[in-house]
Amino acid sequence: MTDGIYTTIGRQTGLLREIDVIAQNIANANTTGYRAEGLIFSEHVTRTGRDNPSISFASATGKQTRFEQGGLEQTGGSFDLAIEGEGYFTVDVDGATHLTRAGAFVAAADGSLQTPEGYPLLDEGGAPVFVPQNARSVSVGTDGTLSADDQPIARVGVVLPDDAGSMTRRAGTMFATEEFQPVENPRVVQGFLEASNVDPVIEIARMVEVQNAYKMGQDFMDKEHERMLAMLRLMDS
Structure with a gap:
């Protein structure tokens, strides 16, 4: 009698x-380097006994990150x-x-390059990147080589995870993973920022659909619920 309600509750x-995931994507549509997420739905089928129809329950506990640029x-x-x-x-x-x-x-007071949250940028060897405080010009080559006053001082680390599926999202735009390797021929562009890969139009349309x-x-x-109440009233009458 109540099988329909139980399955619908799981779906709801x-x-x-x-809706929460979509709202998070929309809120970060203008966040530099943000990667949109999607929810993964799965189906669980439960047996109800011989010659009885099975019950299908929906579950949505997993998330999938979209990594397109x-x-x-x-x-x-x-x-x-x-x-x-x-x-x-x-x-x-x-x-x-x-x-x-x-x-x-941003350049901190000690000359280290950091994220706006204060986390140091690392070079290809895993050490913090520093810029001389008295440097008159700073340039970054396409391979990540950072130069101050035309003198190379470090090479920004650019890596790729061994398995993109192993990356775990941390706060904001950060990801954690155990294994990664340097990119052989990276292309770093100075004076540019990568926008979020969220498409607000698609997300809003999906929000309405959901x-x-x-x-x-x-x-x-x-x-x-009304049907069950009516049935109970008939049984009591």
Whole structure:
């Protein structure tokens, strides 16, 4: 009698989670280097006994990150960097190496290049990148070589995870992974930032679609509830 309600509750729960994911994507549509997420739905089939129909439950607990590149936007900033093609910058987050495509770096008081949150940018050897405080000009070559006053001083680390599926999203635009390798021929662009790969039009359209699906499920549950109450009233009469 209540099988329909149980399966619909599972579906409604998944739709609510999907609304949260879509809202997160929309909120980060203008976040540098952000990677959009999608929800993964799965089906669980439960047996109800011999010669009885099975019950199908929907589950939505997994997330999938979309890794396609966002557009490059010119800023002209000396420490604004973008990667054209494959690869990630490496930053030190409390002693752990994290990967990111967000290349909006700033020079700290000690000359180190950091993210706006204060995490140091790392070179190809895993050491923090420093820029001389008295440098008059700073340039970054397409291979990541950083020069101050035309003198090479470091090479920005650009790496690629051994398995993109192993990357775990951390706060904001950061990802953690155990295994990664340097990109042989990276293409680093100075004075540009990579935009979010979120398409707001698609996300808003999907939000409307999911909200309509949720409303249909809620209408079904309301009608099923009324049907059960009517049946109970007939049984008591």
